[in-house]
Amino acid sequence: MATVVIGVAAFRDRLAAMSLPRLVVTPQLMGRPVGAPNDKTRQREILLAALDLLENAQAGKTIVDLT
Amino acid sequence: MQTKKRNKEDRTRMTTSPESPVSESLAEFKNSFAYGTRTDLNFKFLKNLPDADAAQFFQDLLHKLGDTLDDGDLTRVADHVFAWQAKAYAGAGNWRYPDGPFTPLHKPLAAAKVALLTSSGHFVAGDDPEPFGIKGMTQTEAMARIDDFLKEEPVLSVIPRDTPAAQLRVRHGGYDIRSAQADPNVAFPLAHLRDFAQEGRLGELAANAYSFVGACAQTPLLKRTGPQWVKRLQAEAIDAVVLVPV
Numbered sequence: 001m002a003t004v005v006i007g008v009a010a011f012r013d014r015l016a017a018m019s020l021p022r023l024v025v026t027p028q029l030m031g032r033p034v035g036a037p038n039d040k041t042r043q044r045e046i047l048l049a050a051l052d053l054l055e056n057a058q059a060g061k062t063i064v065d066l067t
Numbered sequence: 068m069q070t071k072k073r074n075k076e077d078r079t080r081m082t083t084s085p086e087s088p089v090s091e092s093l094a095e096f097k098n099s100f101a102y103g104t105r106t107d108l109n110f111k112f113l114k115n116l117p118d119a120d121a122a123q124f125f126q127d128l129l130h131k132l133g134d135t136l137d138d139g140d141l142t143r144v145a146d147h148v149f150a151w152q153a154k155a156y157a158g159a160g161n162w163r164y165p166d167g168p169f170t171p172l173h174k175p176l177a178a179a180k181v182a183l184l185t186s187s188g189h190f191v192a193g194d195d196p197e198p199f200g201i202k203g204m205t206q207t208e209a210m211a212r213i214d215d216f217l218k219e220e221p222v223l224s225v226i227p228r229d230t231p232a233a234q235l236r237v238r239h240g241g242y243d244i245r246s247a248q249a250d251p252n253v254a255f256p257l258a259h260l261r262d263f264a265q266e267g268r269l270g271e272l273a274a275n276a277y278s279f280v281g282a283c284a285q286t287p288l289l290k291r292t293g294p295q296w297v298k299r300l301q302a303e304a305i306d307a308v309v310l311v312p313v
Contacts (some may be wrong), residue, residue, distance in 0.1 A: 001300060002172040002307040010112070010152040014111070017159035019167035028253075029145065030109070030152055031242040033311055037250035040259075041192045047259050051268065054260070055176040060169030 004050045004057075008033045009067045021060045022053040027067040095245075097121040108243040109148070112155035114262025120286035124151050136310055162285075165249045172307055181264075182273035184296070187247055187254035188239030190224035195236070198222070198280070209240035213282060216240055219290050221283035226276045232258060240281035241311050254313045273305055281313060 004022040007015045012025045026033055033055050035043035049064055091099075097118070101111035113121050124147075131143045172179060191197055198204055199215065209216070226235070237247045246253045257276050264272040277296070293295065300308060 001297075001303055003310055004307070005310045007310065008152075008313055009149070010156045012153070013158050014156065014162070015312075016162035017163040019090050019164045021167060021169045027149070029149055029280060030112070031244070031313060032253040033245045033313060034253055034256045034259075037246045037253055040252075043252050044259055044262075047256055047263070048268075050309055051176055051181075053262070054172050054179075054181075054309075057169075058171075060167050 002054050004054045006033050006046060006050050009065075012065070012067075016061075016063060020036050021062070022050075022057045023061075023063045024050045024053060025063060025065045025067060079183050082230065093118050093122060106210060108210070108241070112152050113153040115239075116151070120154070122281075150243070168256060174306065176269060176307070178266055178270040180271040180273055180304060181260065181269045181307045182300055182303070182305045183255070183257055183276040183309050183311070184300075185255050185259055185278045185311040185313065187237060187278055187311065189226065189235055189237045189242070189247070189251060189255045189278040191226050191230055192234045192236050194224065196222040196224055204238060206238050206244055207245065209238050209280075213240040216280060217284045218284055220287045221279040221281070221294055224293075226255075226257065226278060228257065228261060228272050228274055230257065231277075239280050239282060239313070241280070247313075254262040254311055256309075256311070260309070270306075273300075273303060275303075 002021070004024065005015060005020050006024045006026060008028050008030055009025050010030050014022055017024070024046065026035070028035060034046050046066065049066060053062060053064055096105075097113040097116065099105040100107045116124065126147075128144070128147055131147050135141055135144055151169065195203065198219070199208070199212070201208070232251050235251045237244050237251065237255075237256075239247075247255065248254035252258055255276070255278055260269065261273050263269050
């Protein structure tokens with residue numbers, strides 16, 4: 001199975017150290033990795049970035065940093 | 068008038084009101100937000116900061132609040148908290164792997180079956196995992212028992228893909244869940260994935276989404292529970308998984 005992780009910027013170093021297949025780092029406060037409450041536009045953008053990685057990443061440890 | 072020369076320790080200790088004369092050091096104060104007398108999980112990161120850094124955080128926060136009182140712009144406050152959360156958790160942590168697996172998505176996303184798995188602690192109303200056999204555990208109780216949670220293997224909650232937001236519940240002693248209560252999509256974006264499936268961006272959204280309380284025993288999760296979950300997803304012929312750690 002292909003996987004993608006969406007994580008907040010505060011944990012960027014820790015997530016990067018795990019050598020994850022795909023990682024989207026988001027400019028969100030802890031507890032809100034996919035976006036602020038009811039910010040549907042931003043939430044969709046973050047998820048679409050994650051789905052794009054699922055489809056198009058060519059190798060492991062691919063990180064998209066949205067910060 | 069006689070004045071008493073204050074020593075260094077006195078300068079770092081805060082004294083409460085005459086009715087509560089117990090003094091408190093800066094270290095005690097900043098640590099109190101992390102499962103202490105002032106628990107506030109949005110600010111539990113203060114415990115990770117050296118005292119001098121914590122003092123800088125508060126000094127800068129108050130300075131920025133001064134500006135915000137004039138212009139109402141809370142963005143600088145949010146940015147400040149964001150920056151200091153990052154400082155508090157900077158560094159590789161305990162789980163380091165020089166390399167990792169990579170499985171390509173062997174089909175277009177528009178033909179793929181996609182699942183969601185989060186560590187946000189969501190579950191369906193009426194299907195409470197009842198940690199420690201406790202019915203209706205509150206968030207406050209979960210926070211008070213965080214040490215117990217960290218010793219326990221996690222329980223995976225199964226959430227049917229059509230579950231409306233109103234039927235979702237969340238409880239997790241490791242983070243401030245107010246945002247996740249107000250809008251599950253901040254950490255459990257099932258509704259958006261439903262939309263994407265309807266829009267044709269996904270071939271299919273898996274019949275179930277999954278969530279667990281990430282504040283759990285990590286080694287059993289890594290070696291036993293997690294692999295069991297992988298087998299479950301494989302049995303469902305899942306092509307891809309969106310993982311949201313909180």
